[in-house]
Amino acid sequence: MRSVLYVLTTLAVIGLAFWAYRENYATQDSLAQTDQLHRDIRAAHARLAVLKAEWAYLNRPDRLRDLADINFDRLGLLPFRPDQFGRVDEVAYPAPPLLDITNSIEVSGILPVAEVSE
């Protein structure tokens, strides 16, 4: 009876040791992964900040104004003036589409080609 207890205890110790060993490595793995994620987040933040700054730099009013001047021939952009305001009812709606004519009826006298040629 006692020997069975010893064997079981030993097995339990071995099992726990193995579990602790695995947990240790799993934790280290997780920590490494977290570190990597943190690094990625930092890098992404830095990249985002650079992109935002670049976006703001490319959209700075001076540059847009110069580009509008350079491309005036193609775009014809002018500063926004008060006389460019309009009202909705001044906008012409697109003309309603014409109805499809599916069964046309000849109402004027068009003669068949053969008769004209006579």
Add this chain to the structure above:
Amino acid sequence: MTRTPLRPLARILPARAAGQSPDEIERENRAARHEEMRDTARQRAEGRLLVLGVFFFCAFMVVGFRMGLMATSEPVEPRASAQGAAISAARADIVDRKGRLLATNFETHALYAQPPHMIDPIRAAKELAAIFPDLEEEKLAKDFTGKRKFLWIRKKISPEQMQAVHEIGDPGLLFGPREMRLYPNGSLAAHVMGGASFGKEGVHAAEVIGVAGVEKYFDDYLRDPANGQRPLELSLDLTVQAAAERVLYGGMKIMNAKGATSILMDVHTGEVISVVSLPDFDPNNRPRPATTGDQSDSPLFNRSVQGVYELGSTFKIFTAAQAVDLGLVSSNTIIDTKGPMRVGGFPIGEFRNKNYGKLTVSDIIVKSSNRGTGRMALDIGVKRQQEFLKSLGFFEATPFEIVEARTGKPLLPKRWTDLSAVTVSYGHGLSTSPMHLAAGYASIANGGYIVAPTILKQNGPRLGRRVMSAPSAKAARDMLRAVVTSGTASMGEVPGYAVGGKTGTADKPKPKGGYYDDKVIATFATIFPAHDPKYVLIVTLDEPVETSGDKPRRTAGWTAVPVAAEMIGRIAPLLGLRPGVEPGSLTDITLTSSN
């Protein structure tokens, strides 16, 4: 251990036989037994003490060891926690009212040298001088070969320069990471931004500190790590600011002015939508402050809040508004503006010695009569005038949130006599900044409430105390509108926006007393649309001259007004103001008759 009985027969029987008392033997044995028990107890107690001592020793050793370990180890960030990214060490961004970026951070590198680690200092110096043309080769070589163990070479370098330095390949040239403040819009709103520079510098990091403008005023907020993700929202509008700068720059050049400033302010919230001061600078590369000459000629000088000038006739509307508010006059009251008029022995004259004769209060403003406003000021009295101007904020520096605003303290007359009251009524003898004037006009425009100018985005109206009644403010607005429709500011009309405003042309004071004849400050203070004002615009030109006519013209009507009109035409659409038809005044019914 064998236990000795207390009365062992072996000893008792012989003792009894000898006629001795057996009790002696029992006592003896009892004493021996007690001694034995005492020894055992002591031994056990000593053993316990030892165990306890060992336990405490071990416990204190563990505590001490752990303390030593913590004291000697490098601090590390907690690695397993998930919220490391919420706190950011970077300085917070600054954005405009629509979230467009005005200031942000940029990662760059600083270059430093450790001469003891250098392999070929002379070659390194030569190559560095080739990369950075402003460095001197001889000086670098001297530093590298001398006794110095460490020196900074450049505080900020671009990635290309960094690569070039890498290619020198000298192990004594090292890089430190740096966060650099970047203003992507260049000189746009330069005076508001101010600029930033490095504070304490280390190899691994350097602190970025604001040196002027909002960067300095809100330094604590911007540096707080908890605010890393929350940008500072300003009331400025990037597009409006850009358009205003463009128009004002053009106006300054056309009018041959040496400086100019404009302020656009929301009359209900006090938000400053655009504030321009020219000449300006690039906050990415802030120039050094001028050490010689006039500070006001430096591009760093912010005319809108630091430029304390006599703003001339623009002040007349305050006198008129107060006189109406006190019930002394109405817009139609006739006042005689005929000369001569002497106050305290000092003659009060009109522009070009004109004589307007009898004028209504409204016409006094329209024609800008000094004597007319002077007479109203005398009726109001020194004390009431002071109180009114004080309540409008003309006695203190503005609460505008940039550090320079604190230095823009108004200059008041030393003794406020009747003469001062008269001159102040038409804007002389009291020097204020254009920002003060904007706040004063906002009170007239919003129906009589004081409003403090602010650079921060607001959520709703921030009207303060009432300083004049709504009907008086309305009367003042009607006078301002009349100035544009039929007075000195006729060039200020912008179709659809019902501009109202008042011109002011003040001679510039000489540094040693007296006034220049040919140098003026021309100001146009406007509200638009006059029937329901939303914005106040102040345009001030410093020493403008308009030379299209036979004689040079310097009055605000010829200089500041056309610039302001052009500016309103440009920025009002950007503000989303649709040009509208001004509500016409109904014809008064004076007599009704039933037959």
